[in-house]
Amino acid sequence: MLPYLLSLPALLVCIAILVPFVTAAVYSLQRYRLNLPYLRGFIGVDNYIDFLSDPAFWNTLRISLVYTASTVVLELLLGLGIALLLRRPTRFHNAVSIVLLLPLMTAPAIAALMWKLMTNPGFGILSYLIGLFGVHDFKWASDPSTALFTVVLVDVWVYTPFIMILLLAGLRSLPRQPFEAAALDGVPTSFVFFRITLPMLAPYIITASLFRLLDSIQQFDIIYAMTQGGPGDRLMVFQVQAYLEFFQYTNVGRSAALLMILWLITNILSNIFIKNWLRLRARAHGHA
Amino acid sequence: MARLELDSVGKAFGAVHCADGLSLVVEPGEIVAVFGPSGGGKTVLLRMIAGMFEPDDGDILVGGRSIVGAPPEQRGVGMAFQNFALFPHMSAQENIASGLRAKVGSGEVASRVTSISRLLKIEHVLGHMPRELSNGQKQRTALARALIGNPEVLLLDDPLRNVDAKLRYEMRLELPSLLRRSSAAVLYVTQDYREAMAIADRIAVLINGRLVQVGRPEEIYARPASVAVARLFGDPSINLAEVTPQAVQGALCAEIAGTRVLLESDERTPVDHGVCWLGVRPDDLVIARDFGEGAIPARIVAITPMHERAVLLLRFADGTEWLAALPPDAMVGSAEDSVFVRFAPDAALLFDRATGLRIGPQQRRQAA
Amino acid sequence: MDHSSLAGRIFRGVALALVLVFFMFPIVWILLMSFQTNEQILRIPPHILFEPTLANYEALISGQLRTAAGNLEISFMRNLMNSFVLSSAAVLLALLLGVPAAYAFARFKFRLGESIAFTLLSFRFAPPLLVLLPLSLYYQELGLNDTYFGIVWVYQLIALPLILWIVRGYFEDISPDIEHAYRLAGHTWREAFTRIAVPLAGPGIAAAGLLSFIFCWNNFVFALILASADKQPVTVGALAFVTASGIQYGQIAAAIVLSVTPTLLLALYAQRYLVEGLSLGAVKG
Numbered sequence: 001m002l003p004y005l006l007s008l009p010a011l012l013v014c015i016a017i018l019v020p021f022v023t024a025a026v027y028s029l030q031r032y033r034l035n036l037p038y039l040r041g042f043i044g045v046d047n048y049i050d051f052l053s054d055p056a057f058w059n060t061l062r063i064s065l066v067y068t069a070s071t072v073v074l075e076l077l078l079g080l081g082i083a084l085l086l087r088r089p090t091r092f093h094n095a096v097s098i099v100l101l102l103p104l105m106t107a108p109a110i111a112a113l114m115w116k117l118m119t120n121p122g123f124g125i126l127s128y129l130i131g132l133f134g135v136h137d138f139k140w141a142s143d144p145s146t147a148l149f150t151v152v153l154v155d156v157w158v159y160t161p162f163i164m165i166l167l168l169a170g171l172r173s174l175p176r177q178p179f180e181a182a183a184l185d186g187v188p189t190s191f192v193f194f195r196i197t198l199p200m201l202a203p204y205i206i207t208a209s210l211f212r213l214l215d216s217i218q219q220f221d222i223i224y225a226m227t228q229g230g231p232g233d234r235l236m237v238f239q240v241q242a243y244l245e246f247f248q249y250t251n252v253g254r255s256a257a258l259l260m261i262l263w264l265i266t267n268i269l270s271n272i273f274i275k276n277w278l279r280l281r282a283r284a285h286g287h288a
Numbered sequence: 289m290a291r292l293e294l295d296s297v298g299k300a301f302g303a304v305h306c307a308d309g310l311s312l313v314v315e316p317g318e319i320v321a322v323f324g325p326s327g328g329g330k331t332v333l334l335r336m337i338a339g340m341f342e343p344d345d346g347d348i349l350v351g352g353r354s355i356v357g358a359p360p361e362q363r364g365v366g367m368a369f370q371n372f373a374l375f376p377h378m379s380a381q382e383n384i385a386s387g388l389r390a391k392v393g394s395g396e397v398a399s400r401v402t403s404i405s406r407l408l409k410i411e412h413v414l415g416h417m418p419r420e421l422s423n424g425q426k427q428r429t430a431l432a433r434a435l436i437g438n439p440e441v442l443l444l445d446d447p448l449r450n451v452d453a454k455l456r457y458e459m460r461l462e463l464p465s466l467l468r469r470s471s472a473a474v475l476y477v478t479q480d481y482r483e484a485m486a487i488a489d490r491i492a493v494l495i496n497g498r499l500v501q502v503g504r505p506e507e508i509y510a511r512p513a514s515v516a517v518a519r520l521f522g523d524p525s526i527n528l529a530e531v532t533p534q535a536v537q538g539a540l541c542a543e544i545a546g547t548r549v550l551l552e553s554d555e556r557t558p559v560d561h562g563v564c565w566l567g568v569r570p571d572d573l574v575i576a577r578d579f580g581e582g583a584i585p586a587r588i589v590a591i592t593p594m595h596e597r598a599v600l601l602l603r604f605a606d607g608t609e610w611l612a613a614l615p616p617d618a619m620v621g622s623a624e625d626s627v628f629v630r631f632a633p634d635a636a637l638l639f640d641r642a643t644g645l646r647i648g649p650q651q652r653r654q655a656a
Numbered sequence: 657m658d659h660s661s662l663a664g665r666i667f668r669g670v671a672l673a674l675v676l677v678f679f680m681f682p683i684v685w686i687l688l689m690s691f692q693t694n695e696q697i698l699r700i701p702p703h704i705l706f707e708p709t710l711a712n713y714e715a716l717i718s719g720q721l722r723t724a725a726g727n728l729e730i731s732f733m734r735n736l737m738n739s740f741v742l743s744s745a746a747v748l749l750a751l752l753l754g755v756p757a758a759y760a761f762a763r764f765k766f767r768l769g770e771s772i773a774f775t776l777l778s779f780r781f782a783p784p785l786l787v788l789l790p791l792s793l794y795y796q797e798l799g800l801n802d803t804y805f806g807i808v809w810v811y812q813l814i815a816l817p818l819i820l821w822i823v824r825g826y827f828e829d830i831s832p833d834i835e836h837a838y839r840l841a842g843h844t845w846r847e848a849f850t851r852i853a854v855p856l857a858g859p860g861i862a863a864a865g866l867l868s869f870i871f872c873w874n875n876f877v878f879a880l881i882l883a884s885a886d887k888q889p890v891t892v893g894a895l896a897f898v899t900a901s902g903i904q905y906g907q908i909a910a911a912i913v914l915s916v917t918p919t920l921l922l923a924l925y926a927q928r929y930l931v932e933g934l935s936l937g938a939v940k941g
Contacts, residue, residue, distance in 0.1 A: 002845070006760035007769055009753030013816050014775045016809070020790035021782070027790065082675050085668055096672065098927045100679050105923035105930075106916050107874035109891045113898060114686050114912055117905060123698045125685055157679065165930070214781045221876040225895055239785050239877075246789050259786040266781055340836050360839040367840050373833035377855050387841040430837075437841060 027256035034250035047257035056233065064237045068217040071155045072209055079163025087171050097168060104161040112225035115154045141226050144234045151235060154222050163208045170204030203281040210273040214266050238262040289316030290351025290440040292473040297346035299332060306332040308497040314473040319464060321476045321488030329497040330477040334443045338367050350440055366439030370446040372426045374418040380429045381414040387433035404432045424455040435470055442472040448483060460486045481521045493517050515565055515644040518637060524570045524599055527610040531566040542566060545604035547584040551636045565639040572635035573612035576628045577621065583628035590623055602629060689909035697905045712910035732911055734886065735893025742889055743872040746811030747865050754819035755861060759853060762827035776817040788881050795882060802884045810878050815868035826860030827853060863929030870919045890915040
């Protein structure tokens with residue numbers, strides 16, 4: 001009895017999650033517009049089918065995937081590189097790794113505002129600095145051709161420390177013997193990195209990328225604070241699009257369907273990753 | 289004070305029976321050692337009495353009252369844990385005082401903590417935190433905490449396991465009188481037969497969840513109920529040989545490595561057992577240079593000291609190897625010497641080969 | 657392993673310097689901007705040396721923004737206060753509800769507990785709007801929209817899973833024997849919980865609380881959807897402030913500094929627990 005009593009609050013939170021979730025699933029099968037309540041009704045999977053012929057949906061899917069792929073790959077490479085630089089646990093390295101946590105602890109929406117100030121075409125320090133290198137008329141987030149680059153840059157600034165801190169913990173927890181043996185045998189550094197370090201680090205890399213992948217494909221704060229999905233529909237990722245469908249176009253059914261698709265994608269991605277994670281962890285621990 | 293009764297207590301985790309029909313009575317003021325190999329169910333038994341697990345069947349009574357289903361705090365049971373289980377965020381003083389179940393004034397608490405810690409010689413570390421204590425001091429603190437509440441039942445889970453050898457030796461001498469002061473019914477779990485014999489009034493041998501023998505220490509040593517019990521008591525452990533006892537002129541004899549040895553002069557044991565295990569303790573072997581009646585020729589393979597005794601590894605003609613433990617002054621010969629090995633008939637223990645149970649008259653050793 | 661060659665060391669030094677510049681420059685630059693007047697900010701080329709002014713902070717704290725068009729009332733301090741109130745209340749509630757539940761999950765293996773833990777973890781990765789948008793409609797019906805209680809309650813979706821997962825690990829690390837020993841001395845489970853388990857899991861509870869506070873503070877989308885201007889925290893408030901104040905860049909920078917300072921200080925204070933908290937224990941793998 002006691003354990004059930006103690007977990008009651010947690011159960012309530014679960015219900016507070018699950019009820020809206022089921023509601024969203026139901027909405028996604030309805031024609032439901034807040035401004036036209038009398039039209040509300042069950043329409044099966046029509047909302048979903050409509051997406052197939054809707055270029056806006058394909059744009060959303062494409063932008064979301066490109067955004068996710070670029071942020072995860074960049075953050076992974078950069079995070080791994082920094083973790084390797086800070087690998088030896090000296091006081092200086094520890095201090096650097098703590099300082100690098102600060103961007104991660106900045107609210108992403110606020111981080112977007114910081115970068116907005118720095119990339120202001122009129123006085124922004126970054127605009128000025130690239131001007132010194134002869135790049136003028138670089139409009140950052142307000143130009144369709146560079147908007148994606150700008151928000152990816154902010155995402156990289158905020159979230160690279162996340163990958164770095166996880167991989168650093170992983171690197172420092174690796175057993176020393178394989179590396180000492182390799183050093184004694186004079187094995188080349190590149191071989192050690194690709195054949196010892198990376199495989200042993202693989203479970204950490206998978207975990208870190210999964211966390212980032214799932215957060216990144218759902219990114220809202222940075223993009224909304226920076227451009228609200230613009231310029232035009234240039235940064236209409238899933239959650240921004242769903243937000244606008246709901247509040248601007250008051251089309252609840254469509255918004256819910258969009259989010260259900262996003263939820264499905266995150267589920268598929270996490271399943272793939274968890275399977276690989278288990279396999280790689282087993283290998284890293286020496287079971288075939 | 290109250291007696292502790294276990295009435296056919298059973299407990300299984302999945303297919304593993306940790307307790308199987310355990311029945312045992314511990315009188316107030318009595319110390320019963322629960323002894324057996326690890327994994328035999330000793331700790332699970334204590335934890336059922338303490339209320340961390342409930343038995344699947346059977347009953348546990350303290351002072352005639354069943355405590356099954358009662359929360360731990362209402363069982364009147366004190367316990368000292370093998371890993372001490374001290375509260376890391378409290379000083380030794382606070383740890384000990386926390387064991388006082390009765391609501392007493394702070395002056396009373398202080399005086400009782402002082403007296404129990406004086407008894408256990410830890411007054412000087414009362415202000416220390418557990419991490420600042422040596423293992424021996426931790427153990428004494430844990431004991432003080434268990435004793436201070438005057439529990440009706442005191443459970444000690446291998447309390448000397450994690451302390452060093454010197455302290456273990458001292459505690460073995462001190463503990464019996466210390467525990468008897470409390471007049472609690474004491475169950476003392478140990479994996480060391482010497483400790484069990486030194487501390488307990490009675491020993492309950494627990495193997496694979498069953499109590500295979502309960503008795504006074506010397507009783508169990510002299511008349512082990514089975515080969516398994518015989519092998520658990522004694523270091524070096526008992527010598528075993530396969531023999532076929534035969535009646536010869538009203539006496540019971542057997543051949544060991546070609547030599548006929550007398551097992552019983554008046555043949556009270558039936559001989560129809562066929563092949564048996566013969567067990568003789570290393571201490572009961574007598575080594576001589578000269579041949580005598582019933583002496584087995586042997587070669588000394590090696591000699592090694594052990595516990596102030598000399599242990600001889602002997603090899604008989606058929607390749608059987610036995611150990612003999614001799615006081616140093618009884619030493620004869622050196623390695624590679626040929627000697628003759630004898631033992632008194634009452635030192636011979638016979639066990640059924642199939643069941644491992646001892647066969648023969650109950651009063652065997654005492655008759656000698 | 658050891659790049660002791662001179663070239664290697666120079667490379668690593670330069671690389672580290674670049675990393676530090678990239679990640680620290682924005683914070684330092686915004687901090688500098690917050691002490692500059694608009695004229696100083698708009699100077700080209702920018703000056704590293706300038707005469708610092710506290711005018712931006714004074715304007716924010718007094719709530720009076722002087723613009724060319726006249727005085728503008730700003731509620732940024734109210735947003736800051738909202739952030740404190742909402743985050744603290746959410747964390748306190750989550751601790752109150754979550755620590756006993758974490759204890760139950762750690763000490764009793766029961767199916768409901770496993771299901772709850774799994775559900776909370778899997779929805780940690782679900783799109784927040786999927787839950788929030790329908791919830792906002794429910795909130796309108798229940799009258800919880802734009803109330804402090806309503807926002808504190810949805811913040812439980814952030815704080816409670818975090819507290820459950822971190823604190824559960826700490827409870828699992830406490831030997832059950834220690835609690836048994838306390839109970840055998842005549843104490844109830846509740847006393848064992850409050851006097852043994854909670855103090856021993858103290859560092860974990862503190863860390864989980866701090867992290868939850870940071871994440872509640874940094875949250876943007878929950879309040880964007882559920883709160884109107886006078887209930888909004890700084891994350892939403894700062895965005896509104898940017899729109900409202902237009903070109904008062906000094907004040908914007910000061911507002912940003914005020915918004916991020918509390919969490920950055922907490923992060924520095926609790927940094928050694930961050931790894932565990934950020935990965936919900938996944939690093940232990």
